[in-house]
Amino acid sequence: xxxxxxxxxxxxxxxxxxxxxxxxxxxxxxxxxxxxxxxxxxxxxxxxxxxxxxxxxxxxxxxxxxxxxxxxxxxxxxxxxxxxxxxxxxxxxxxxxxxxxxxxxxxxxxxxxxxxxxxxxxxxxxxxxxxxxxxxxxxxxxxxxxxxxxxxxxxxxxxxxxxxxxxxxxxxxxxxxxxxxxxxxxxxxxxxxxxxxxxxxxxxxxxxxxxxxxxxxxxxxxxxxxxxx
Numbered sequence: 001x002x003x004x005x006x007x008x009x010x011x012x013x014x015x016x017x018x019x020x021x022x023x024x025x026x027x028x029x030x031x032x033x034x035x036x037x038x039x040x041x042x043x044x045x046x047x048x049x050x051x052x053x054x055x056x057x058x059x060x061x062x063x064x065x066x067x068x069x070x071x072x073x074x075x076x077x078x079x080x081x082x083x084x085x086x087x088x089x090x091x092x093x094x095x096x097x098x099x100x101x102x103x104x105x106x107x108x109x110x111x112x113x114x115x116x117x118x119x120x121x122x123x124x125x126x127x128x129x130x131x132x133x134x135x136x137x138x139x140x141x142x143x144x145x146x147x148x149x150x151x152x153x154x155x156x157x158x159x160x161x162x163x164x165x166x167x168x169x170x171x172x173x174x175x176x177x178x179x180x181x182x183x184x185x186x187x188x189x190x191x192x193x194x195x196x197x198x199x200x201x202x203x204x205x206x207x208x209x210x211x212x213x214x215x216x217x218x219x220x221x222x223x224x225x226x227x228x229x
Contacts, residue, residue, distance in 0.1 A: 035059045038117040046122045047100040055096040057110040071095040080112045090121050103173045128162040128212040131219045138223040146196040155192040158208045179205035201228025
């Protein structure tokens with residue numbers, strides 16, 4: 001073998017060893033990025049019942065550099081997991097698609113490793129034409145009691161008709177009205193609404209109000225009779 005060929009082979013072997021040494025020496029320098037912060041876009045999403053909208057998660061590393069995040073179920077590396085604390089109001093897919101289920105609000109969380117972000121999603125009901133109480137019948141209850149005990153009175157839900165759909169639960173989004181103060185007290189934005197009675201005896205009307213845009217829609221009223229001790 002000529003000396004020229006030997007030198008060429010030796011040079012090639014040295015080059016290969018140099019590349020291998022460089023690769024070994026760089027081990028540990030190229031690691032998967034770690035998510036330090038997450039933000040949800042848009043920051044305060046809103047969607048109508050039955051419709052969907054896309055949410056996105058933006059991430060940064062410890063140096064503030066942007067990281068591209070993708071939806072999934074591992075919740076590690078650059079994979080972000082989505083969740084809704086109230087699926088009865090809004091659901092969210094692994095890819096970040098938010099879907100309105102019923103009127104109200106739900107806390108949406110995006111998480112990857114130890115980094116998390118939350119936002120409040122509002123689900124609205126468009127074109128509400130009417131609301132009704134269910135059951136829509138008058139009832140009696142003892143004084144100083146609550147229907148939540150299951151022994152007195154009644155727990156109610158409020159069902160809306162909108163966009164051709166009926167029976168949409170909007171109980172948590174209504175305002176309760178009574179005819180005479182002190183006889184009964186609705187407990188507020190609860191679902192179902194369990195009526196609480198005061199110490200006064202007597203009868204009063206009870207109805208619900210739902211605000212759709214600038215329009216206030218009233219339910220039919222029912223009569224609640226409280227029997228004094």
